[in-house]
Structures are given as structure tokens and as C-alpha cells.
Amino acid sequence: MKLDPVQRRILALLQKDSTISxxxxxEKVGLSSSPCWRRVRELEEAGLIRGYVALLDRRKLGLETCVWVRVKLKKHxxxxLDRFEQAVKGCxxxxxxxELLGETDCLLKLYLPNLEALSSFMHNFLLKIPEVDVTNSSVALREIKNETALPL
Structure with a gap:
């Protein structure tokens, strides 16, 4: 679907605040309410807007640690891959x-309370998946940028 400037503006505004009336x-896109509502519905029906969510503050929820885990599977x-995907989707x-090209087969992003939780995740979940061969983890020292809005 090719987007016109009004549709792009609608999407940009909804990405910043999906609760906007x-x-x-x-008013912000220069339409009256009914045509604007119809434009939003068209974007939803076209699948450009998949849904609406509340963005939570992970740190206030006790999820202080961001970890990236690279996984190499035993076979290709x-x-x-299907069995690995099903296990991960349920976690x-x-x-x-x-799924990646190159030496690493899959890259996982985790939010955990602490390094003890990472140890538990690795020993009680990831390393128990029979398809997993090798893992390598990186812990984020600090978050520099984490945006949810896509560039339009």
C-alpha cells in the first residue's frame, strides 16, 4: 500500500500516542473527524496498524537487565528450527x-530482573532445548536508544 502524506502523518502521530482522540x-492532520476515522480504519484493515498497546517501563517493573543471547543450533x-521456535515462542x-544469517542461527533479546535470573533462564530453559548447541550472551551496560516508532 502506497501511503499519502496524510496517512504517514496519521501513522506518525499514532505511533507517538495511540490514545489520541x-x-x-x-485536527493535527487537517481533516474532519469522520474522514480521519475512515483513514485510520483503512490503515487497520490494510494491516499497517496491527494493534494498540501500552508501553511499560521495564525498570519500574523490576526488569533491570537487558541481555542478548546468540544461539547456534545443532543442525540446520x-x-x-520449528521445535526451537515453538520453545522460544512459549517463553x-x-x-x-x-533468525540470522552467519555463524549465529538465532538472536534472542531478554529483559530480566538480574544476572541470577539469566543463570536460571539459561540452565532451566535454554540449555534444556535439545536443538541448542552453543550460546553466547551479552549483557547491556546501558540503554542508549530504544524506540518503538518506525521511520516513516
């Missing part, structure tokens, strides 16, 4: 998971 959104086959500590 239709009236305020309409569809069934091995709440894994915030993001990517």
Missing part, C-alpha cells in the same frame, strides 16, 4: 527472537 488526530533443518522472558 479522533478529534485531536483529525526445518524441523529443528515470556524472550522479548524478541530473530
Amino acid at each position: 479522533t478529534q485531536n488526530l483529525a 533443518s526445518a524441523d529443528v 515470556d522472558e524472550v522479548i524478541e527472537c530473530y
Whole structure:
């Protein structure tokens, strides 16, 4: 779907504050409420807007530690990857998971309370997955940038 300038502005504003009223959104993009509402619905129906969420402060929830875990699988086959994916999808500590090209097969992003929780995650979950061969973890010292808004 090719976006026009109004649609881009709507998406940019909703990425910053999805609780904005239709009236305020309409005023900011130069439309009346009804056409603005229809534009938002079109963007939702086209799948450009997948949903609306509340962004939580992980630190205030006690999730102080951000960890990246690189995983190398024992074999490269569809069934091995499928079993690994199913295990990871069922784990709440894994915030993001990517399949990669190169020496690492998958990259996991975790938010955990502390390093003890990382040890528990590794020993009680990740290293118990039969498909996992080698892991390598990196702990973030500090967060420099973490945005949710996509560049439009």
C-alpha cells in the first residue's frame, strides 16, 4: 500500500500516542473527524496498524537487565528450527527472537530482573532445548536508544 502524506502523518502521530482522540488526530492532520476515522480504519484493515498497546517501563517493573543471547543450533533443518521456535515462542522472558544469517542461527533479546535470573533462564530453559548447541550472551551496560516508532 502506497501511503499519502496524510496517512504517514496519521501513522506518525499514532505511533507517538495511540490514545489520541479522533478529534485531536483529525485536527493535527487537517481533516474532519469522520474522514480521519475512515483513514485510520483503512490503515487497520490494510494491516499497517496491527494493534494498540501500552508501553511499560521495564525498570519500574523490576526488569533491570537487558541481555542478548546468540544461539547456534545443532543442525540446520526445518524441523529443528520449528521445535526451537515453538520453545522460544512459549517463553515470556524472550522479548524478541530473530533468525540470522552467519555463524549465529538465532538472536534472542531478554529483559530480566538480574544476572541470577539469566543463570536460571539459561540452565532451566535454554540449555534444556535439545536443538541448542552453543550460546553466547551479552549483557547491556546501558540503554542508549530504544524506540518503538518506525521511520516513516
